[in-house]
Amino acid sequence: MENEMRSQNWFGKKGKDGFIYRAWMRNQGIPSHEFQGKPIIGICNTWSELTPCNAHFRDLAESVKRGVLEAGGFPVEFPVMSLGETLMKPTAMLFRNLVSMDVEESIRANPIDGVVLLCGCDKTTPALLMGACSVNIPTIVVSGGPMLTGKYRGRNIGTTDIWRFTDHVRSGLMTEEELNLAEAGMCRSQGHCAVMGTASSMACMVEALGISLPENAAIPAVDSNRKVLAQLSGMRIVEMVKEKLKPSDILTRKAFENAIKVNAAIGGSTNFVIHLLAIAGRIGVPLTIDEFDTLSVNMPLIANLQPSGQYFMEDLYYAGGLPAVMKELAGHLHEDCITANGKTLKANLVSAQGINPDVITGMSTPFKAESGIVVLKGNLCVNGAILKPSAASEHLKKHAGKAVVFENIEDYKNRIDDPELEVDESNVLVLKNVGPKGYPGMPEVGNMGLPKKILARGITDMVRISDGRMSGTGFGTVVLHVSPEAAAGGNFAVVKTGDTIELDIPNRTLNLAVPEDELEARKKAFVSVPSDIARGYAYLYTQHVEQACLGADFDFLKGGSGSVVSRDSH
Ligand code: FES
Numbered sequence: 001m002e003n004e005m006r007s008q009n010w011f012g013k014k015g016k017d018g019f020i021y022r023a024w025m026r027n028q029g030i031p032s033h034e035f036q037g038k039p040i041i042g043i044c045n046t047w048s049e050l051t052p053c054n055a056h057f058r059d060l061a062e063s064v065k066r067g068v069l070e071a072g073g074f075p076v077e078f079p080v081m082s083l084g085e086t087l088m089k090p091t092a093m094l095f096r097n098l099v100s101m102d103v104e105e106s107i108r109a110n111p112i113d114g115v116v117l118l119c120g121c122d123k124t125t126p127a128l129l130m131g132a133c134s135v136n137i138p139t140i141v142v143s144g145g146p147m148l149t150g151k152y153r154g155r156n157i158g159t160t161d162i163w164r165f166t167d168h169v170r171s172g173l174m175t176e177e178e179l180n181l182a183e184a185g186m187c188r189s190q191g192h193c194a195v196m197g198t199a200s201s202m203a204c205m206v207e208a209l210g211i212s213l214p215e216n217a218a219i220p221a222v223d224s225n226r227k228v229l230a231q232l233s234g235m236r237i238v239e240m241v242k243e244k245l246k247p248s249d250i251l252t253r254k255a256f257e258n259a260i261k262v263n264a265a266i267g268g269s270t271n272f273v274i275h276l277l278a279i280a281g282r283i284g285v286p287l288t289i290d291e292f293d294t295l296s297v298n299m300p301l302i303a304n305l306q307p308s309g310q311y312f313m314e315d316l317y318y319a320g321g322l323p324a325v326m327k328e329l330a331g332h333l334h335e336d337c338i339t340a341n342g343k344t345l346k347a348n349l350v351s352a353q354g355i356n357p358d359v360i361t362g363m364s365t366p367f368k369a370e371s372g373i374v375v376l377k378g379n380l381c382v383n384g385a386i387l388k389p390s391a392a393s394e395h396l397k398k399h400a401g402k403a404v405v406f407e408n409i410e411d412y413k414n415r416i417d418d419p420e421l422e423v424d425e426s427n428v429l430v431l432k433n434v435g436p437k438g439y440p441g442m443p444e445v446g447n448m449g450l451p452k453k454i455l456a457r458g459i460t461d462m463v464r465i466s467d468g469r470m471s472g473t474g475f476g477t478v479v480l481h482v483s484p485e486a487a488a489g490g491n492f493a494v495v496k497t498g499d500t501i502e503l504d505i506p507n508r509t510l511n512l513a514v515p516e517d518e519l520e521a522r523k524k525a526f527v528s529v530p531s532d533i534a535r536g537y538a539y540l541y542t543q544h545v546e547q548a549c550l551g552a553d554f555d556f557l558k559g560g561s562g563s564v565v566s567r568d569s570h
Contacts, residue, residue: 007113051083056190066231097130105131108135115137125202129206134559136246138240143217145220146194157185158306195305211247214341302361383483384481403429436546438486445466467481489528491523
């Protein structure tokens with residue numbers, strides 16, 4: 001029988017076991033009354049100097065600790081593998097599921113009653129939340145906050161400009177020297193990317209789900225209020241332990257519906273889809289890819305933020321933050337959802353107020369009428385593919401064009417700027433084998449750059465289709481997450497250069513205009529390239545990763561194993 005607080009199964013024990021558990025904690029100079037009988041709060045830290053977006057987390061953890069101590073708990077900080085989006089090869093996404101396992105096992109194996117997840121850079125949020133959901137002890141998320149807005153020659157810049165600037169250099173509109181100047185002004189402070197990319201979308205996601213305190217999403221990393229929020233979260237997790245308020249109480253089906261609608265209204269990242277599906281799978285809430293479309297279909301874009309709009313996360317905070325956005329959406333949200341502070345969403349939004357209509361517009365005067373995620377179906381993506389309509393070009397929303405196929409990312413890199421490549425803006429660029437199994441790890445290459453010769457003519461968008469992902473900061477008429485991916489067989493594996501592809505966003509279809517018998521013949525003749533990955537984590541990944549339409553989690557990680565550890569080696 002488990003004790004009232006699970007940490008007492010360690011520190012409350014008598015005899016040899018209790019001696020060992022307590023004595024080694026005391027070697028840190030901690031008297032036993034500090035951790036006996038008090039809620040032990042784990043602070044799960046993704047600090048790393050190799051994850052620049054999370055490099056300020058040791059400082060942030062100190063604020064959490066102050067809050068935990070103030071509320072009568074005992075904080076213990078522990079590291080987990082960190083995922084730095086910019087530095088990790090071949091792609092940080094390959095390791096999301098690995099980190100979720102690290103988090104799950106670290107929480108369960110240790111004398112922890114509640115946990116604070118310190119999340120920032122893109123994958124750290126879903127990875128930590130997935131792991132915590134599979135244990136289901138009281139949990140609160142503290143995000144690291146966005147960087148200050150970047151500056152270049154008097155202009156505001158953010159991560160989205162990387163794609164523009166590098167295209168400008170390729171087309172001769174910008175010099176390397178100017179690019180260096182932009183590089184120096186891009187990341188002006190601690191924090192994660194300052195646009196509504198994946199990290200910001202994830203920070204908004206946890207706030208919309210109710211698993212963080214209100215205001216978590218937008219406070220800049222270097223604003224003193226970020227530390228205040230961290231301290232308040234430290235205080236609150238102690239109360240959550242006493243109230244036994246678990247993720248499963250907060251992360252209900254209604255909370256997931258709220259998160260989908262909020263992501264639409266803010267123009268959130270396409271990566272939101274894959275991560276939310278994985279989190280839902282862990283906490284046991286049924287959710288399908290189609291619902292990202294049906295739940296957001298009439299949701300306008302009311303946050304004017306890059307990459308779909310003009311402003312940055314800092315501006316969102318000054319304009320009232322995510323609570324102001326959610327207040328605008330109130331009639332569309334389930335306001336009875338319980339959140340981490342123990343109050344309903346409705347109660348949390350009472351004092352929320354939008355104070356800059358340029359940044360947060362009203363529902364009746366949206367920044368863009370169309371938002372959310374479009375889920376496409378058709379013979380090219382039987383199980384679905386996604387597209388962000390607010391980032392797509394109007395004239396390409398219904399388009400038929402001949403495919404120019406790249407078999408993998410290396411093939412694309414080798415040929416895209418070849419002057420002999422037969423391509424014009426009416427073509428559809430197709431990139432295969434960048435899916436979960438095929439790459440492996442599903443990198444963010446879906447918004448592949450256009451051929452140099454097309455850019456030089458001032459063309460900035462073409463229809464692009466892949467089984468990979470796109471950075472949340474990317475834009476364009478880009479179809480992503482094609483399922484089944486090329487490496488899993490299916491029609492996407494057998495698309496050939498010259499085939500006609502028909503994209504119809506209003507009608508949610510993506511089809512290959514090739515007769516069915518021809519497709520069947522191609523699939524019969526198709527020989528997949530055997531993987532050369534025979535060991536290690538990457539092998540485990542290729543054997544067990546599910547398709548993007550299911551969240552790309554491992555098949556054996558669905559659900560959870562709870563918090564009870566029935567065996568004890570001491
Ligand atoms: Fe970390 Fe963008 S690179 S959030």
